[in-house]
Amino acid sequence: MLPKVFFFVFASFLPLRVFAGPLKARASFTVNVGQEGFTYSPNSVDASVGDTIDFVFPGAIPHTVSSSADFNQPCVLSTKSNATNLQTPLGGGTVSLTVAVDGSQWFYCATPGHCQSGMVFAINPGPAGSPTSIENFVSLAEGRSISTSASTRTSTESKSLPSSTVVGAHSTAAAAATAGSTSDASRLFSIEGRTLGTALGAAILFSFVV
Known part of the structure; x- marks a missing residue:
């Protein structure tokens, strides 16, 4: 009696995808x-x-x-x-x-x-x-x-940079400190304009009024 031979064939039924991008023409x-x-x-x-x-x-x-x-x-x-x-x-x-x-x-x-x-x-x-x-x-x-043009632009901008002035004055805290009060002794000056919007390289002038 002849032996039985079994053949198994495995097949994939999934579609085969080939990825091929467009070739760029060389100049x-x-x-x-x-x-x-x-x-x-x-x-x-x-x-x-x-x-x-x-x-x-x-x-x-x-x-x-x-x-x-x-x-x-x-x-x-x-x-x-x-x-x-x-x-x-x-x-x-x-x-x-x-x-x-x-x-x-x-x-x-x-x-x-x-x-x-x-x-x-x-x-x-x-x-x-x-x-x-x-x-x-x-x-x-x-x-x-x-x-x-870059250096020319930088030179032009540096000539037109704005300047800001911050005015400081002795506050009543100074007088209080002189009188011996300690409650406001840490605040010796008041400043008008505590924040400024300015450009890089701009000058800020502090003017102190006694």
């Missing part, structure tokens, strides 16, 4: 290096992680795309381990850079004299008129002072 930018003098054209781009920047080198004059130490040191090479230092290919050509981090990134041409002529580049600089704008970065590279 690509082209930057001409030194084809219009000591400049990158354009000298800044707004890019996201994963985007590609193609630097086109003409080859006639050597140029670089080197990471700056920081915004305030445009012409100093960064010592960070992930610093960029792209060189002109032999005979010219295109070198691609993939954006790996978020935020602002600062670059310059390390060929002597080029950065000091304003040859700098930025990924995601601040907007025009802000302290970290590409215009200010160029000015710092050229050794010029920078001015920002």
Whole structure:
């Protein structure tokens, strides 16, 4: 007699769900290096992680795309381990850079004299008129002072800050204390305006009337 063989098949009748978010298209930018003098054209781009920047080198004059130490040191090479230092290919050509981090990134041409002529580049600089704008970065590279709307606004506000006056006068408590009374001896002065609404940096003038 043959043994009976039983086969058990387990099946899930639950619907299979596949989660797939939309894939974001990666952007690509082209930057001409030194084809219009000591400049990158354009000298800044707004890019996201994963985007590609193609630097086109003409080859006639050597140029670089080197990471700056920081915004305030445009012409100093960064010592960070992930610093960029792209060189002109032999005979010219295109070198691609993939954006790996978020935020602002600062670059310059390390060929002597080029950065000091304003040859700098930025990924995601601040907007025009802000302290970290590409215009200010160029000015710092050229050794010029920078001015920002933020500093101008602060200076203007400091000139118009209000002042408040608090008037203090001897109260009857002083006389009571002099007369030997101790009930009001702890209150030697009365002050008009015990609370003030004022701005940071405003002057408060205490005027004492004897």
